[in-house]
Amino acid sequence: MDRDVFVNFDPQDVPSPAFVIDAAAVRRNVALLEQVQRDSGATVLMALKAFAMPALAEQICPPLAGVCASGLWEAQLGRDHFGGQVHTYAPAFRDDEFDQILDLSDHVVFNSFSQWKRLRRRARAAAAARPAERPLRFGMRINPEHSEAEVALYDPCAPYSRLGVTQAAFEADELDGLSGLHFHTLCEQNVDALERTVEAFLQKFGSYLDRMQWLNLGGGHHISRADYDRARLQTLIQRLQSDYGVEVFLEPGEAAIIHCGILVCSVLDVIDNGIPIAILDTSATAHMPDVLEMPYRPDVWNTAAPGVLSHTYRLGGLTCLAGDVIGDYSFEQPLQPGQRLVFDDMAHYTIVKTTMFNGVRHPALVIYDSDNGQSQLVRRFDYHDFLRRHA
Ligand SMILES: Cc1ncc(COP(=O)(O)O)c(C=O)c1O
Incomplete structure (x- = not known):
């Protein structure tokens, strides 16, 4: 994360999931x-x-x-x-x-x-x-x-x-x-x-x-x-x-x-299938498709490469796609349901490419301003936005 971006921003202050632009x-x-x-x-x-x-x-x-x-x-x-x-x-x-x-x-x-x-x-x-x-x-x-x-x-x-x-x-x-x-x-x-x-x-x-x-x-x-x-x-x-x-x-x-936006999300569950896996209320394929298309491994705030910090997890999304996986990351503390995570640099070619695959809740749109600490909720999405794509 660039230190002069998202100054004093608290991920708890926005809905989850949410794209937040500074x-x-x-x-x-x-x-x-x-x-x-x-x-x-x-x-x-x-x-x-x-x-x-x-x-x-x-x-x-x-x-x-x-x-x-x-x-x-x-x-x-x-x-x-x-x-x-x-x-x-x-x-x-x-x-x-x-x-x-x-x-x-x-x-x-x-x-x-x-x-x-x-x-x-x-x-x-x-x-x-x-x-x-x-x-x-x-x-x-x-x-x-x-x-x-x-x-x-x-x-x-x-x-x-x-x-x-x-x-x-x-x-x-x-x-x-x-x-x-x-x-x-x-x-x-x-x-x-x-x-x-x-x-x-x-x-x-x-x-x-x-x-x-x-x-x-x-x-x-x-x-x-x-x-x-x-x-x-x-x-x-x-x-x-x-x-x-x-x-x-x-x-x-x-x-x-570039370096202007993040995707805030939450841990919904933690399971184990040979490795600990966290299921998030977001999705690689629906909300950050370049992670799979390019492909690349996005940075997550306060994490390190797998095995570097004490607790390593595979971060996975909410859709049925078996490959809806963002990557493996290590954390200082064990992950808990409800905990917020932040994917870095998620503004360009991200918000414009999202889908509502599986009817996964679309991230809200929020503007934050590091110069004055103010944030503005631009849009929340609900079931009617999903319905309007099909009916
Ligand atoms: C015709 C054209 N112009 C401009 C752009 C913007 O490119 P970038 O976002 O990489 O600066 C693109 C990207 O695909 C493009 O196809």
């Missing part, structure tokens, strides 16, 4: 992104796919210039609650949603020339109807075929990827009406990975930049991490701006929200 930590991350925006002249958007709580929108936009959306519903959320620009990209747009997406967005980014050719008549008509002060611009996501992501599941440049147009599929004679290019290739990376990607991009697609007004470098930039080289990022952005005359956009998600 607003002061969000402000600190966003301030670092804003500094990049100010110093480099790039426009920084927050990726709603990583975190989408309107209750914190005012701490995010402004200072940031707006949001990037993965489709209609995120675009609507961005327009209604976050303010600023809305840039929408999806691997494909549905016919019946496209006009609304055009209406809500400032940039619409296509994933293929076939989608562009099929939808461009409607796109151009919407752009022509826009007032000059709110232009609607279009771009193409390209695939520089340069892999930097360490995990294949998160690598948009893996062989046979469906994300972005490769050099071989690029239709240079269909660029009329497109004013920008977009790539997203990184995942939790520093600027060296971006530099290498930019080189690969320039080699394959640099010759088209004189016909473009803007370049979007996607997300995956771990800008708020202590070792991220923000000065080098600024140099890179300014080189792109001056050498190619393009506006530069960044759309980080995780960097805005």
